[in-house]
Amino acid sequence: xVLHPPPHQHEQFILKSALYSRLLVLSLTITWRILASPYDSxxxxxxxxxxxxxxxxxxxxxxxxxxxxxxxxxxxxxxVWDSVxxxxxxxxxxxxxxxxxxxxxxxxISISFLSRHxxxxxxxxxxxxxxxxxxxxxxxxxxxxxILKDPEIALRATILFCFNPASIFYSSIYSESLYALLSFAGxxxxxxxxxxxxxxxxxxxxxxxxxGVLNAGYLCFQTMHRAYNAMFQQKRTAxxxxxxxxxxxxxxxxxxxxxxxxAYGYYNMCKGRLPDELRPWCKARVPLLYNYIQSHYWGVxxxxxxxxxxxxxxxxxxxxxxxxxxxxxxxxKSRPENFFSLGFRTSIEEKSSGVxxxxxxxxxxxxxxxxxxxxxxxxxxxxxxxxKKVTEGAVGEVHMAEPATRPGYFSACVLPFVLHLAFMxxxxxxxxxxxxxxxxxxxxxxxxxxxxxIMAHPTKYHRWGYVIWAYSAAYIFLGSLLFSNFxxxx
Numbered sequence: 036x037v038l039h040p041p042p043h044q045h046e047q048f049i050l051k052s053a054l055y056s057r058l059l060v061l062s063l064t065i066t067w068r069i070l071a072s073p074y075d076s077x078x079x080x081x082x083x084x085x086x087x088x089x090x091x092x093x094x095x096x097x098x099x100x101x102x103x104x105x106x107x108x109x110x111x112x113x114x115v116w117d118s119v120x121x122x123x124x125x126x127x128x129x130x131x132x133x134x135x136x137x138x139x140x141x142x143x144i145s146i147s148f149l150s151r152h153x154x155x156x157x158x159x160x161x162x163x164x165x166x167x168x169x170x171x172x173x174x175x176x177x178x179x180x181x182i183l184k185d186p187e188i189a190l191r192a193t194i195l196f197c198f199n200p201a202s203i204f205y206s207s208i209y210s211e212s213l214y215a216l217l218s219f220a221g222x223x224x225x226x227x228x229x230x231x232x233x234x235x236x237x238x239x240x241x242x243x244x245x246x247g248v249l250n251a252g253y254l255c256f257q258t259m260h261r262a263y264n265a266m267f268q269q270k271r272t273a274x275x276x277x278x279x280x281x282x283x284x285x286x287x288x289x290x291x292x293x294x295x296x297x298a299y300g301y302y303n304m305c306k307g308r309l310p311d312e313l314r315p316w317c318k319a320r321v322p323l324l325y326n327y328i329q330s331h332y333w334g335v336x337x338x339x340x341x342x343x344x345x346x347x348x349x350x351x352x353x354x355x356x357x358x359x360x361x362x363x364x365x366x367x368k369s370r371p372e373n374f375f376s377l378g379f380r381t382s383i384e385e386k387s388s389g390v391x392x393x394x395x396x397x398x399x400x401x402x403x404x405x406x407x408x409x410x411x412x413x414x415x416x417x418x419x420x421x422x423k424k425v426t427e428g429a430v431g432e433v434h435m436a437e438p439a440t441r442p443g444y445f446s447a448c449v450l451p452f453v454l455h456l457a458f459m460x461x462x463x464x465x466x467x468x469x470x471x472x473x474x475x476x477x478x479x480x481x482x483x484x485x486x487x488x489i490m491a492h493p494t495k496y497h498r499w500g501y502v503i504w505a506y507s508a509a510y511i512f513l514g515s516l517l518f519s520n521f522x523x524x525x
Contacts, residue, residue: 042186046173049193053172056197057165060206063515068112073520081111081153084127107154114157115521118208121146122156133314136300137328139293141242142210160208167212168205172197174219175480181226182391182448183484192480192487195503199483200355200510201474201525203518214243215478218250222480225253226391226448234285241293245325246475249455251289253391256451258282260378260392268383293325300324337466348470351525352463354506355473355482359460362485366453369445374453381447391448444488449481456481473510473525 040048114122120138123131125147130136146159175196179189204211221236234254240247258278266275301324305317316327329335340348367374373381378392386392456479463472476482490500517524 040190045186045190046176049172049176049190049197050169052194052197053169056202057168057206060202060511060515061161061165063512064113064203064206064519065109067516067519068109071516071520073112073115074522085131110154110157110161113161113519114153114208116518118157118160121208121210122153122160125156125160126151126153130300130303133304133324134328134332136296136304136324137332139210139242139244139296141239142208142213145213146208157208161206164208164212165206167216171212171215171219174216174223175483178219178223178226178480179484181223182446182452182480183443184446185443188443188484188487188491191490192483195483195486195507196477198507198511199477200507201477201514202507202511203514203524204474204477207518209474210243211474211478214240214247217243218247218478219480221250222253225257230254230257230281230285234288237289238292241289242296245293246459248290248293249458251286252455252458253451254282254285254289256378256454257391258286260386263379264386264392297322297324333468335467340467340469345469348468352469352472354510355476356460356464356469358482358486358503359456359472359476359479362481363453363457363460365485366444366449366481370447370450373447373450377454378447378450381450385447391451444481444484449484452479452481452484455479470523470525 117138120135121142124135124138124140124143128147128151142160142163145163146156149155149159172193176189176193179192180186183189183192199205201211205215206212217236217240221233221240224230224236225233237247237250237254240250258281262275262278262282265271265278301317301322304324305313305322308317314327316322316324319327334340378386381392456476459476459479460472463469463475467475486503489496490503514524516522
């Protein structure tokens with residue numbers, strides 16, 4: 036795919052692409068609902084809430100109901116799969132059943148402001164999720180520009196996200212769009228040096244999806260390198276200690292909303308009950324409601340999904356898992372010293388090119404002479420030696436050594452993103468329902484950065500570019516058909 040807009044028009048082009056992609060998915064969804072019969076026709080069912088404050092269903096005024104019956108019916112018919120839980124929680128103002136605590140509260144809270152009527156909740160959900168996706172695409176582009184320092188690759192990566200294989204979930208009442216927006220925004224402010232604002236967005240992402248707490252890993256990675264730099268290169272023990280404390284507090288802040296939600300579940304499900312009425316997880320030394328729900332109701336656990344009957348689901352997830360695997364392996368083979376040392380053997384110059392590793396005051400410390408010159412000199416000599424070498428590429432071609440600061444996918448600043456992707460992919464493959472990997476990994480930037488890098492070299496990888504776009508297109512069409520009609524899809 037060749038992209039032509041000049042750099043100063045990229046953001047406008049991205050906003051249009053994100054909007055058009057949502058219109059495409061919604062149009063396909065409506066078309067398939069008209070042409071196909073749903074596997075499960077229970078979507079319009081609307082049972083009364085169990086809670087005392089919501090003993091009856093909220094209804095629209097009769098005049099509005101008569102004017103918009105078809106629209107209301109169409110919206111309610113779109114409440115399928117997990118959307119049922121999100122809308123139910125919002126409609127009833129709380130969690131009625133134990134298994135509903137698997138669905139975190141940010142999306143239900145967000146869609147419940149206008150009304151408790153089911154059709155209005157559905158409309159709010161569609162609106163919020165699709166608008167969130169558009170802004171998520173914008174933040175991904177801004178993040179990609181800072182990390183990759185290549186407008187063309189950053190733009191292509193963002194367009195790939197706009198038409199990603201899990202697109203149907205970003206246009207449905209699912210938490211993917213909110214999570215992507217909060218995660219990308221947090222990462223953008225993280226690489227810009229605004230750690231406090233980044234921590235806020237990361238914490239909110241943990242209110243949307245449980246894997247939002249993993250974003251604390253970026254803060255831990257940065258803290259580890261900043262503390263090492265302060266202790267061993269700047270010889271400032273107090274600064275190192277302060278860095279560790281600040282990083283720990285920010286990480287705790289990211290975890291706090293998710294932990295608070297677990298405490299809320301414990302209070303509702305365990306407190307004030309007789310011993311013989313307590314659920315098994317209430318009696319555990321560390322009562323984790325979320326882990327129990329995932330294991331007890333959905334059979335999630337290490338290697339639990341490794342069954343012969345689940346082979347089709349492994350095949351369904353194999354494309355995104357393959358892209359994730361190649362993304363990690365390609366980076367590791369191209370930057371082995373950087374990857375396997377977790378960035379500790381990266382040159383000072385490359386580390387200081389972005390706040391992923393070091394803070395802005397590193398420059399001031401270096402100018403003031405506070406950095407240990409011998410260590411800097413050793414790093415510079417090591418970097419000079421590496422630049423003289425010829426390294427073998429990951430797919431057979433020969434790369435001449437790069438300059439001290441390598442832009443693009445091989446930048447040292449990409450390392451924490453690749454490590455995060457590796458952990459997410461391993462979790463999806465070994466622990467989760469593997470078919471969920473398509474949407475679980477769809478908010479991981481390296482998936483799009485690597486794909487964009489491959490597509491930027493058409494002379495060597497031209498076939499892979501077509502394969503990637505064909506994969507995305509097939510899953511968009513397949514997903515809009517199956518998911519919207521209550522058939523299984525990822």
